[in-house]
Amino acid sequence: MPVDQTHDPFEDRLSAALHQAGGTFDTDRAALAAAGQVRGHRLRLRRRAAIAGGAAGLALVGVGGALLVPSGAGGSARHGSVAATGSGAPSAVAATPAVPAVSADEMVRTLTELLPEGEVTRGEARGTDSPLPPLAQVVFDDGEGAGAVSLLVDRVRGEGGAFDPASAVTPCPEMELPDSGLDSCVTQTLPDGSVVTLMQGYEYPDRRADTKTWSADLVTPDGTRVSVSEWNAAAQKGEPVSRPEPPLGMEQLKTLAAADEWRRVADAIPEETRRPTSSAGGSTGDATSHEGRRILAILTQALPDGAKVVSSDNDETEFAYAVVDDGKGRSYVQVNLQHDMSDVAAELYGSGAETLPDGTRVATRQGPGEKGGEGVVMWTVDTMRAHGMRxxxxxxxxxxxxxxATRPEPALTMAQLRKIALSPQWELLGA
Structure with missing residues (x-):
């Protein structure tokens, strides 16, 4: 019996819907292809010695007045013992903050009080009212030279209240890899059940500069994450080495990360901005949209003055977009972020690409849009950090x-796109 060839309107509607979805799927084709090529390989190579989700990559900016720390501010009485910090048993994250919001000023003040005696100069800071995790960055001088110190607090949680800190803490990379940039790395379990990874290494894995970076990434049984990084220079990059080693020893760094004060900060982080994880340590669907939210937050905060966000979305991992209007017409702006892409750098960045002193590669393109809009042009700045984040x-x-097209040119210039792509804020998303 011949197959019935009767026309089905539903199939037409379905086909049209699929074509429309394909035509409006806003992702970078080259990035997607490259991601597929190295998908299996990059899962095995978690070799960046950095704080996952932390602030290790941020350069200090906006340095203001100096604060003198009273003698004994960093003593053991203020810090308390490492064994006494945190909760002794896992607990579910409350649906609403149990404590009042913590301001950016409070973040800096708390960090200042927990540091040993010395001079503190304020840098960048954020409170719990930001879509990004609370942060305090300072330049600390104990009399032996200035060193940058950056501390970030975040909240992770497990499903059903079950949570293993070891599943969320930054693992030590393979030390034998030539580009690890590490002198040492150890992961310890503390008496209260917290897990901390302590790293000592260099800002540049190839050690082309003497800038050292030491870090502590601590996760408690109740899901508080504290990531601390320090350098033996007044900034992560762009400043000369000012002392042989960072100002805090590794035990001091661990004690700073384990201080009880950061638990209150974590409790004040709004539920919708907390970083979710599964009980096995893998990302959940919420984690996917969580990274998208942070990409969108960094993008919108970095837009130039006068660029009003008309609409935006972040419904997939590694991607977000915003439609902006500066009074001259709407302009679509999209960001793709990928991790561990060093393996395909040579394919993505040809002879015309620029290489910055810190190893970041930059390629630019200006040409017609790729999806058929009449008169549409597309301006792109494509960057890859030395550690592989694109x-x-x-x-x-x-x-x-x-x-x-709704205007002759995009709302952002190439210089503005470049500034956003190279922003140190992207390092918050880690590797």
Whole structure:
């Protein structure tokens, strides 16, 4: 019996819907192809010696006045013992903060009080009212030279209240890898059940500069994460070495991360901005959208003055977009972020690419849009850090890639796109 060839309107509607979805899927094709090529390989190579989700990559900016710390501010009485910190048993995260919000000023003040005696100069800071985790960065001088210190607090949680800190703490990379940039790395379990990874190494894995970076990444049984990093220079990059080693020893760094004060900060982080994990340590669906939210937050905060966000979305991992209007028409801006892409750097960045002093590669493109919008142009700045994190930002002279141009050029210049792509804020998303 012949197959019935009767026309089905539903199939037409389904086909049209699929074509439309394909035409409006806003991701970087080259990035997606490269990601697929190294998918299996990069899962085995977690070789970046950095704080996952921490602030190790941030350069200190906005340095203000100096604060003198009273003698004994960093003593054991203030810190308390490492064994006494945190909760002794796992507990579920409350649906609402149990304590009042913590301001950026409070973050800096708390860090200052927990440091040993010395001079503290304030750098960047954020409170719990930010879509990004609370942060305090300072330049600390104990009389033997200035060193940058950065501390970030975050909240992770397990499903059903079950949570293993070891599943969330940054693991030690393979020390034998030539590009690990590490002198030492150890993961310890503390008496209260917290797990901490302590790393000592260099800012540049190839050690082309003498800038050292030491870090402590601590996760408690109740899901508080405290990531501390320090350098033997007044900034992570761009400043000369000012002392042989960072100002805090590894025991001091561990004690600072384990201080009870950071538990209150973690409790004040709003539920919707906390970083979720599964009980086995893998990312959940919420974690996927969580990274997208942070990509969107970094993008929108970095937009130039006058660029009003009309709409935005972050419904997939490694990608977010915003439609902005500076009064001259709508402009679509998208960001793709990928981790551990060093393996394909040579394929992505040809002879025309620029290499910055810190090893970051930069490629730029200006040309027609790729998805058929009449008169649409696409301006792109494609960057890759030395440790393999790739940030690609593109802007269009239309409110979408598939509709006609609404203005002669995108709302952001190439210089502005470059500034956003190279922002140290992307390092918050770790590796």
């Amino acid at each position: 940030v690609v930002i593109s802007a269009f002279n239309s409110g979408s890639q598939t509709t006609a």
